[in-house]
Amino acid sequence: MxxxxxxxxxxxxxxxxxxxxxxxxxxxxxxxxxxxxxxxxxxxxxxxxxxxxxxxxxxxxxxxxxxxxxxxxxxxxxxxxxxxxxxxxxxxxxxxxxxxxxxxxxxxxxxxxxxxxxxxxxxxxxxxxxxxxxxxxxxxxxxxxxxxxxxxxxxxxxxxxxxxxxxxxxxxxxxxxxxxxxxxxLSRELAHVHEHLQLLMAVCGLRNDSHAVDEGANWVAQRVRDGHRTITLDMVKEAVDTLDLRTGPAHAILSIATLKPDPLADEADHTINWIDRFETDSAYTKRRPLVPATWTQLQNDIESAPAHLPGRSDVSVSGSLRLAPAFLTGTAFRMVTGADLAVLQRGELWSTRDTYDADCEPTVNEHDIGQGDDLAIGINVTVKAHDFTQDVLEYLREQNIPASRLLILTPPAGPQDRSVLDSHAANALAVGIRDALRRPARTHPRIHLFLACPMGLALLLGHRWNRLRPTVVYEDVGTANVYEPAFFVHA
Incomplete structure (x- = not known):
């Protein structure tokens, strides 16, 4: 260049x-x-x-x-x-x-x-x-x-x-x-300020493209040129209407960071910062709590989060977290509590409020385990089908998990990168997965859940995890055993 x-x-x-x-x-x-x-x-x-x-x-x-x-x-x-x-x-x-x-x-x-x-x-x-x-x-x-x-x-x-x-x-x-x-x-580079504003506009329920950010800044500049040194709430509301920025409701912000710092932590209404309590210094290799920190402590922090937020039913989850914590966060604000959840996924807001035309019924493949009465479930949206299934089967057998069978659920077109493109598709698939599991799970005392999917889908799925059995949620920890139990979720 x-x-x-x-x-x-x-x-x-x-x-x-x-x-x-x-x-x-x-x-x-x-x-x-x-x-x-x-x-x-x-x-x-x-x-x-x-x-x-x-x-x-x-x-x-x-x-x-x-x-x-x-x-x-x-x-x-x-x-x-x-x-x-x-x-x-x-x-x-x-x-x-x-x-x-x-x-x-x-x-x-x-x-x-x-x-x-x-x-x-x-x-x-x-x-x-x-x-x-x-x-x-x-x-x-x-x-x-x-x-x-x-x-x-x-x-x-x-x-x-x-x-x-x-x-x-x-x-x-x-x-x-x-x-x-x-x-x-310090070090608030212009590009970082733009990125931060895009995130903040999203959780404010506003358009968050780069042009919208500049429109907001230019509006401020015009107020200053017009001699306004104080900007009031009514002035900002009028600007939102005039610039046609509104897309949805504003959200309370729950910041959960386990991998890297959250750009929205300073604006969050409640913050859970576990960056230094997870193993390794790299955000790409942080997978499990660093002793003496435990999964149980993290579960307690996440499940107590609703009590720390303002009296608002719309909650946006920001930060960086793996699939098991994302799923648990969804269950902490599950649909039956009246909460609506949103999360930023690839720069777009995936919200439980978003509608869709029809449920997306997953493909279900069954594997016999014969080691007990529980039900093992693998939800695979992103990983090569054979690899994911073999990893879960080997773990179940080597750890003697008391499951009678394993159900592997995938999107109709099979697991692949970016198989769930937006919030509407994620909600349709989350509902389809939940409904596909309700009847098979009835006769089992417990579910063992393994996830390979976008983080946003894990959160939306946890939000809808009702009328199902008590669930052990596993995390991929990158060891020889691949998985370890992270959380226990009551039905």
Missing amino acids: KPLPAPSPTSVRITGDHYQWLIAWSGCLTLLRENAIHAANPVISVGVEADDAGNLDDVVLRRRTPPHTYSQVKYTVSSATPVNEEYLTKPSPTGGPSILKKIAKTWRTLTADGIDVDLAIITNRAPDPSDPLIAVRDARTQLLLPKAADGTARSKTGQARTRWAQNADLTDTELHDLLSRLRFD
Whole structure:
């Protein structure tokens, strides 16, 4: 690919403005969604270059009850300067106060009446891994604390704290208080911001194509040009109607991450973060809990999730999870509870609300086991038929699972990659599988369930797992035995 020419100053300024409008549109979506799901303390307005917000006025989220969020948005076309002490403490190009000193002054002003605040630097600049304080940033909270408070005054960390405090005209205690509220939201590349907004628009029940994202950002830009520094809920609702963005209801967000960080975790109404509690450092090889963590603990966390969500029947599951946890999540919000579930699958929202013309009746193949009274079921949508069947049969026999027979269910055209293309097809197949199993399962005390399908289908199937027998759900853990029991689901 031929390199692009160096950007002009005008291009840099326009891109930087667009970056800020995208961040502001994200705040508008939070405003819209939190009020739609009746969140406990929703955002009530979004400020853009707000008055009385000092150096943190780029995007301000005002909530019904403080703390409000005050953000400084910084964009650069060059990665030559990371976020570090030099970047934060050097004077401005005109010789004015440093970024850190401006933030400290704003913080003092905003908290002069004793009201707490949430502060953020949002930028596409990367953190400097060699900086004593920035390097200890907690990726989960985006805060430098608690590790930035470690070490004596003579340590590298302590000496850096002293320099920061002197630059900002703060005492050591004041610097600690500031750092307990100042989030460093770093490495937010323009492409990542776009992707994040597409996810957020989907769970808001809006069109989430790239054009829709830009329409939202451009709408914010026009409001600013028209002199509106405060964007209200009514203004955002009007924009949604004017831009024809609405596709469905807004969802409460349940974030479950077992493989890699969830881009929507910060917006989630409830978060289950098991990334560090699963084996290996690679998202591609994480398959089972890391001792002492157990499947039972994960099941308890997932099954308690409904109690942590706002009183809303529409729930969107975000994050990264394997098939057994996805199925279990579906059963935690199964249809008989009145909940409607949605999940992002390949960038599209698969929802239990989506209709279809007719149930998709699966093909059923039966294999004799003769080891007990239970029923083994394999649902294979994506794996070569012979390989999946042999893996399940070998596991059942080697582990002496007390099953009398194994039923293998596949789509009518057989298992293949992308055999379920969209939400409508997934719902039709989930209902067809459930209905095909109800009568055969009646005479068995227990089901042993093995899955090879899209994650979204596993969730939709769990949602409809009613009028069936108690079920042991197995996970493919990539060992010599292939599977291990993960969860037990009551009928």
